[in-house]
Amino acid sequence: MVMSVDSDASGAPATGTAPDQARVLRALADPLRMRIVSLLSREALCTTHLVEETGAKQTNLSNHLKILREAGLVDTEPCGRFTYYALRPEALTGLAADFAALASAARLTAEAGFKRSC
Amino acid sequence: MVMSVDSDASGAPATGTAPDQARVLRALADPLRMRIVSLLSREALCTTHLVEETGAKQTNLSNHLKILREAGLVDTEPCGRFTYYALRPEALTGLAADFAALASAARLTAEAGFKRSC
């Protein structure tokens, strides 16, 4: 079984729905957002903490957090006037599984020397 | 052990070197490039094949292939006047491992309810 990216391939839809994956990857492809994700993997934080940790401006962080939220990578939990952000493990496990499947397919292809002739 | 993304964290450098990862993720964050990667996971192809499969223009594909190459995701093997592109499994296994580590860290954080107080 392969990535959920393309329409062909062998059967069962992988972990995430197809259109999601591009969005998730684009969300993770930014260094600051990746930093945020890494920080959130250890503890839930609110924007104030992230401002301290990253040195980025509040507005900027708010934008990035919105992107992470819309990609389904983080959950928000309002707590008084604070908003806690927590990483959603499912989003990452799906990606990890997809990449692992791709990697094993690629290894098989490389070892068997599958090559379309011109 | 956590992502190779940030400088802190617990010890061993993960699979890929840090600056690489952003580039790899950016390379994968494009739908067409992801499609290419998916196609290459099953068999090595040259640009002509990819033009047929994706319907994209040759120039466009050449650009995307360059990005994938510079990200270390694909290898090129000249074959006469053709150039075969093959997916490099290592790049994917590294990513898969990193995401799996992140996911398990996130799951632990979620279950234990780690949360920095404001």
Next chain:
DNA sequence: GACTGACATCACCATAGGCTGATACGTTAC
């Protein structure tokens, strides 16, 4: 009820990045 703090949204600018046509380069075929 007025104020402060946490956070989101908006409008704007600057840059990056994707797509394209034109073109250059190397290889095979004649």
Next chain:
DNA sequence: GTAACGTATCAGCCTATGGTGATGTCAGTC
């Protein structure tokens, strides 16, 4: 050698996206 083909590179356009300051909104605090 010349022509045809596969591929890479270049310059230009256009859209997407990240960063910023100003502003709005809501929840506590006095």
